[in-house]
Amino acid sequence: MSKLDEMIRELCPDGVEYVKLNSVCDIYDGTHSTPNYTESGVKFASVENIGNLYATRKYISEKDFEKYKIKPRIGDVMMTRIGSVGVCTVVDRNEALAFYVSLALLRPQLDKVQSRFLKYAIESIHGRKELRKRTLINAVPIKINKDDIGKVTIPLPPIEIQSEIVHTLDNYTENVVKLQNQLTAELTARKAQYSYYRDKLLTFESRIQLLPLKDIAKFSYGYTDKAQEHGDTRFLRITDIAEDGTMKPEGAKYILLNDESKKYLVKKGDLLLARTGATYGKTLYVPDNSPAVYASFLIKIELDNSKISNRYYWHFSKSNQYWRQAEKLVSKGGQQQFNTNAVERVVVPVPPLDVQSRIVNVLDNFEKICSDLNIGLPAEIEARQKQYEYYRDKLLTFAETGNTILSRAEQSRAEH
Template sequence: MTKIDELIQELCPDGVETFPLEECCNILDKKRKPVTKNSREKGEYPYYGANGVQDYVSDYIFNGKFVLVGEDGSVITKSGTPVVTWAEGKIWVNNHAHVIEEKSGTMLRYLYFYIQTIDVTSLIHGNIPKLTGRDFRSLKIALPPLEIQREIVSILDNFTNLTAELTAELTARKTQYGYYRDKLLEVETDIHKYTLGEIATVTKLAGFEFTNYVTYSERGNIIALRGLNVKNGKLDLSDVKYIDKSDFSKLERSKLHIGDMLFTYVGTVGQVAIVDEEDKYYLAPNVALIRFDKKILLPQYMKYYFQTTQFWDKQIRRLLQSSSMQNIPMEKIRKFEIIVPPFDVQNRIVNVLDNFEKICSDLNIGLPAEIEARQKQYEYYRDKLLTFAETGNTILSRAEQSRAEQSRAEQSTN
C-alpha cells in the first residue's frame, strides 16, 4: 500500500468529495486586460494568452502564482482536456485565458494538475472554440484533504522537474546545433553567388488548376502538400488531404519528385522541407515548389542554408510584405541571393548537419525519446493519482454545505 493509499484510508475512507472549481480557488477573470499587438510596448514581462506566452510587455497586472486555462481559441488538447499553463511572477494576461489563484484549503499546484485531467469536450462550442466563464467556474474538482494534495503534488512535481531538465538539455543542444549550422554555412568570398531563379525552378500551383482539377478527400494514397505540412525542415503528415480522385492529366506541373523543395510563402513564411518519395505528392496552394539544378546544388544543403540566421536576417525578413497575412511574392523568392560552395563542400556540410540534426530531433534515439517517455509516464501517473472514489452522498458546494449544516442546527434546537 502506498503512502497516498494509507492517507486516503485514514483521512477519507468513504471517498473524496467533489466541488465546483469556483469553490476551490479565486477566479480573477475580471482583472484581465487585452492589449492589441500594435499597442503593446516591448518589455520584460510575459504577456499570456490562451496557450501560454504570446509576447513580452513593459508592464504587468498580476504578481504571484497563477494557473491559466484557455478560454477561447487554443482551449482544448487532442485528448479533450483544457489547455493549462502555470505562471509565476509579474505577468500580463489577456482575455483569452481564465486566471485563478490559490484559496485556503486547496493547493494551487494541485488544481494545476487536476484540471489537466478533466474532459471538457462537451463544454467547448462555437466556430472559435470557447470554454465559457460559467462552464469554467462549474468544473468539478475532486478535493481530498490538504495532506493528500501535498503528497500528490510532490510526486507529480518530481516528474515535471525531470522532464523540464531533459527539455532544457535538448534546447541547449538545438542552440548548439543552430550555432554550428550557421558557422558551417557562413558566406565565403571566393565562391559563386547566384539568384535562386538562375539555379532553380520556382513556381506555385495556379488558382485555376486547384479550382478546376483538384478534389480533396479524407482518405487515399496521393497527398496534396499544403503549407501546414511543412515544418522545421521536414514534412509533417499529421494532417493531410488526399487527391486520388483529381484530374492528374491537368496537374503534371504540380507533381512533386524526390529532391524537390517546398517553401511556404504565405502565413508562416520560410518553412522548408524536401520531398523524399516518388509518385505520392502534389503541390497545394500557399506553398512554393523549388526544383534545383542538381549539377550545381544539393537540395539538402539548401534546406540547411534556408534555415540559417544570416539568410533570415538578410533576405526573408526584409522582403516580408505586411497584409492581412504575411507573404513573399514569387518574383522576390526568385531573387534570393544564394552562395554556392563546391560540391564536395556541400556534401561535407550536409553529412555533418544530418548527423547533428538526428541527435537533436529523432524521436527514436537520445533526449527526444527520453522526454517523450517521461511525458507519457507523467500523464499516466497524473491520471492515476487524481482518480478517486467519490462519496456516495450528493455533492454540494461549500456554501450549500454551510447552509445545510446551519439548517440542521436550527432544526435540532426546535
Template sequence: MSRLDELIEELCPDGVEYKQIKDIAWTGIGLATSVTKYKRDKGVVLIHNSDIKQNKIELKNREFLDEAFVKKNKNKVHQLHDIITVHTGDVGTSAVIEEAYVGSIGFTTIITRINDFNEVSPYYLSHYLNSHLFKAEVNRKSISDRNNLNQKDFEAITIAVPPLEVQREIVHILDYFMLLTTELTDKLIAEFTARKKQYEFYRDKLLSRDEKYPMKSLAELGKWSGGKTPSMSEKSFWEQGTVPWISSKDMKSSTLEDTQDHITEKAVKEASMTVYPANSIAVVTRSGILKHTFPVAYIPFETTINQDIKMLVVNEDILPRYAFHVIQGKGNDILVKTKKQGGTVDSLDFQKVLAYKVPVPSKDIQSKLVEVLDNFESICTDLNIGLPAEIEARQKQYEYYRDLLLTFAETGSMLMTDRQTDRQTDRQTDRQTDRVECD
C-alpha cells in the same frame, strides 16, 4: 511506507469526501469586454488564454492595462494564490497566480479564489484541474459544449478533497516530479541545440570556400519555377487527392516525407498544375515566417507547389543534395540580402535570389561534401525526432503519477486506489486471523 501512505492511513483510511467546486471555492468570470483602448505602456499585466500552461504562466508578450480601469473592475483581477482556469478550448488548463493579472477580451477565465475556504490548497486544486480526472468528470456531465464550459457547469464538477496535510504532501511530490521533468527536458533541448550549432558550424565551414571553388548564381543551378492553388471551391480538385501539394505550412523540416494537403489528378490536368520530379529543392518566397527564417526543403518525391513556393530542378552537373545544403547553408545571408521592404506579407525579391552566388565545386567534391553534411544532418534529425518523443514520454509519466496520486476512494464507496485496496485487504485478513485464533 511513504510519508503520503502514512498520512492517508492516519487521516483518510476509508476514502475521502468528494465536493462540488462551488462548495470549496469562489468562482468568477474574467473580463468580457473590449480592453484594447485601456492598454498602456505600464500598469497591471494583461494575461491571454494562450499564456496559461499546466501549473505555470508563460507570457508571450507583456501587455498592460490602465490601473484606473482595473480598479473599476477589481473583481476581475486575479490575486495572489488565485487559480486561473481556461474553460474555452483546452478546458481545465490551470495555473496558480504568482502576481496580479487580469483577463483579456477574446476569452473568459474563471477565477477560483479559495483563500477564505481554508479547505483546499490552491496548488492541489491546480494539479487536479489539469489532470485527466477533471476532464473525465467534465465528459461525464450532460454539458452541451465541453470545449466551452460555463460557470455553472464548472461549479458543479466534483473533486476529491482529502485533508490539507494529504493535499500538501501530494503537491510536494508532484512539484518535485515536475522539477525533475523540466530539468531533463532542458538538458535534452540543450543537447539538441549544441549538436545543431555544431552541424551548422561545420556546414558553413565546408561551404565557405568562395576563393577555392567557382561561384555560380542560383539561377545557374537549374530551372526555377513557381506553383499555384487549384480552386478551393472545386471539391473534385481536393477530395480523395493523392498528388502532394506543398504550401508554407509543410516547410518545417529540411527533408519532407509528405504534405498536409493533396490534390487530385483532375486538378493537375484542369488547373494546369506542374508536377515536379523527385529530388527537387523547395524554398519559401512569400510567408510570415520570412520575418526570421528562410525555409529550404529537399523533396524526395514528385509534388506540386503553391504560389508561395519556388522549386529548383537542378542541372546535370549539380547534385540535388548539394544544391539543398548550399542554399540552406547560405539561407540567413540570402534572407538579409533579398528580402523586400514593406508590404503586408513578408516576401523575397526573387530576381535577387536568382542572382545570389554560391560556390559550386566539381561533382566529385560535391559528393564528398554531401556525404559529410548528410551525416551531420542525420544526427540532428535523429535528435530532433527523438527529443519531442522523449519529452512527451516524460510528460506522460508525470501525468500518470499525478492522476494516480489524485485518485481517492469516495467515502463509503468501493472506489479505491490500489494502495487503499491493499490496506483494506490486509485489515480483512487481520480480522479473519483474529477470529480463527479466538475459535
C-alpha cells in the same frame, strides 16, 4: 509501503469525501467587457497565457482595474473555462492582474484545500471527467458556465495528505522541466554545431568555380489550382516548407491530378524554392516519390547534375553565403518577391563532384543527428508528460468514504 500510503492508512483508512468545488472555494468570473487595452498599466490575462499569467503584452489602465470587484491574490487558482476547459495556474505573486471572462478565479478555503492540490485535482482524470459532463460542447467556443464549475467534485483528503501529494507532484514536474531544458539545450547546441560546420565546409580557401545559378540551372513556375482537403495528389505550397528546408508532414492539401497538372509532378530529390512573402528563399528537397504537384508560388530548380548535385545545392541554400545574397536580391517593395530574375543571380561555389559528395555526407550526418533530436525531444517530453499524468491520477484517486463502507458491508455479508 510509501510515506503517502502510511498517511492514508492512518488518516483516512475508510476513504475520503468527494466534495463540490463551491463548498471549498469561491468562484468568480473575469470581466465580460471588451478591454480597452493600453501600452502599460495592469497586466491582462486570458486563456492564451494561462501557462504563465504574467507573460502577456496586454494591459489595461489602473483606473479600469479599480472597477474590478475581485482582484487575484496569491493562492488563487485561475482556470480556463473556454476552449481547453480546466487548465489551471496558481497565482504566485503579489502583483496586480486583470483577467477576462475566459478564465475563472477559484479562491480556496485554505483550511480545507491547498491551492496546488486544487489545481492538480481539477486537472486529474476525475476532474476532467467532471468538467466534461458540465461543458457546453455545442457552444461556440466550447465553454463551461461559472455555476457549473461549482458542481464539479474533487476528493478531499486531510491537509497533511494534500501536502504530501503536492510535494510529490511538484518534484516530478520540476524534474520533467529540468529534463526538457537539458534536451532543448542539447538540440540547440547540435543545431549551432551543424550550422557552423556547414558554413565552414562551404567556404573554400582554394580557387574553385563560383557560378551564377543561371549558368547551371533552369527554372519553372508551379501549377495554379485550389488546394483541397482531399484528392489523389499532394499540392505542395510555400507553407509546406519547414524552416530547415524539409517537408512538413502536417497540414497537407491535395488536388485531383489531370493531364495539365501532370506536367508539374515532382520526384525525390527535386528542388522547390519559395519565391514570395516572408518565407521567400526557403528551398525544399523533395524527400520521396509520393505523388505531388508544386504550386505557382514555388519555383522548381533543375540543376545541371554534371556540375552540381541537388543535395549539395540544398545544403548550400541553408548557408549564410546563400542568405546574404538572397537578402540583397529580393525585391523589397510591397510583398517580397524572389523570382527567377533574382534567383538566377545567386552565386554558388561549385567544387568537383567528388568534393560535393564528401561535403554532403558530412552535412547529411549532422542533419540526421539534429533530425533525430528534433523527433526525440518532443517524444521524450510527451512520454514524461504521460508518466506524470499517470502518477498524478494515481495519487489523486481515492476510495469514496460511503462507497468504501458499503463495499466492506457487502463483503461481510458475502462471507457469512
